[in-house]
Amino acid sequence: MSKPLLATLKGERQPKPPIWLMRQAGRYLPEYRALRAEKGGFLALATDPIAAAEVTLQPIRRFGFDGAILFSDILMVPWALGQELSFGAGEGPRLTPALVDRALAGLQAAPERLEPVYRTCERVAGALPAETAFLGFAGSPWTVATYMVAGQGSKDQEATRSYAYRDPGAFAAIVEAIVGLTVEYLAGQVAAGVEAVQLFDSWAGSLSPAQFERWVIAPNAAIVERLRARCPDVVIIGFPKGAGGKLPAYAREIGCDAIGLDETVDPVWADAVLPPGMPVQGNLDPLALMAGGEALEDGVDRVLSAFAERPHVFNLGHGIGQHTPIAHVEALVARVRGA
Numbered sequence: 001m002s003k004p005l006l007a008t009l010k011g012e013r014q015p016k017p018p019i020w021l022m023r024q025a026g027r028y029l030p031e032y033r034a035l036r037a038e039k040g041g042f043l044a045l046a047t048d049p050i051a052a053a054e055v056t057l058q059p060i061r062r063f064g065f066d067g068a069i070l071f072s073d074i075l076m077v078p079w080a081l082g083q084e085l086s087f088g089a090g091e092g093p094r095l096t097p098a099l100v101d102r103a104l105a106g107l108q109a110a111p112e113r114l115e116p117v118y119r120t121c122e123r124v125a126g127a128l129p130a131e132t133a134f135l136g137f138a139g140s141p142w143t144v145a146t147y148m149v150a151g152q153g154s155k156d157q158e159a160t161r162s163y164a165y166r167d168p169g170a171f172a173a174i175v176e177a178i179v180g181l182t183v184e185y186l187a188g189q190v191a192a193g194v195e196a197v198q199l200f201d202s203w204a205g206s207l208s209p210a211q212f213e214r215w216v217i218a219p220n221a222a223i224v225e226r227l228r229a230r231c232p233d234v235v236i237i238g239f240p241k242g243a244g245g246k247l248p249a250y251a252r253e254i255g256c257d258a259i260g261l262d263e264t265v266d267p268v269w270a271d272a273v274l275p276p277g278m279p280v281q282g283n284l285d286p287l288a289l290m291a292g293g294e295a296l297e298d299g300v301d302r303v304l305s306a307f308a309e310r311p312h313v314f315n316l317g318h319g320i321g322q323h324t325p326i327a328h329v330e331a332l333v334a335r336v337r338g339a
Helices: 004-009 030-039 042-046 049-063 076-081 111-127 141-150 158-166 168-191 209-230 244-253 267-273 286-291 293-306 326-337
Strands: 067-069 084-088 092-096 133-139 196-201 235-240 258-260 280-284 312-316
Touching: 004 196, 004 235, 004 312, 030 042, 030 049, 042 049, 042 084, 049 067, 049 111, 049 326, 076 084, 076 111, 076 141, 076 168, 092 141, 111 133, 111 168, 133 141, 133 168, 141 158, 141 168, 141 196, 141 209, 158 168, 158 209, 168 196, 168 209, 196 209, 209 235, 209 244, 235 244, 244 258, 244 267, 267 280, 267 293, 280 286, 280 293, 286 293, 286 326, 293 312, 293 326
Parallel strands: 067 133, 133 196, 196 235, 235 258, 258 280, 280 312
Antiparallel strands: 084 092
């Protein structure tokens, strides 16, 4: 049976765009909250293949999305590079030691920490409906490095941006270590059953044009090139959140199959400036989904209209919010599919 999501990502426009949502497996679902409470924390949940596979499948059962996205986290790579990873209640993730004051060489790599993710992939791949595509993912090097250097997330990534200017050689070593392990990690996901992957660069918008070229475009291009050599059939989505006017250069230069657009991008502008025929993904504002009603309907219609002549995967501009009503997601799916 054909998979509309994969066909679209390979350049085939569908009568109705396929749909999946970033963070579709998560805290807005009561079945997810129940399982997380049972497991006792995010990392315990993400490293239990049976539980992580169940979370991955929950939104497919409920909504019938065209794609399932692996339940995991972008910080699995720094954890496997040797940093310790924890998720404090209400605090966000923490990585120790922070590399702003500790050398990368002092870490002891632990690639075996990625094995539960591959086991999760195998379980999901064996359980998905025949028409549903399976997406894996990894964080892009710049975004992952911001957490590795600072030890936690931040609003403006000042510590990491300053570090990259102050010691570009040391920062380049961190980025290259991330690139190398990310290729291995994604290839492992593909070997375990993943059919497409997304590179999340959640903090790409914080860089100047020259730094964007060096720390976003170049490392992502390296990942794409090396991954294609290992897995020539895998489909790759690039998602540089906040790239704005740098989006066309990203699309031209990294070599991915499709581009994910965040909610700040005007879809009409994106359709005009991106390479003709290149598949796009996005880009409804997650807050419009949370609001529902007219805001949701107008937002959906605007995105659908802008990409009516281009291969298009309907998605949000970023992750679905924790407090999003399930009824609004049901309404979104119905409107996209024309029900």
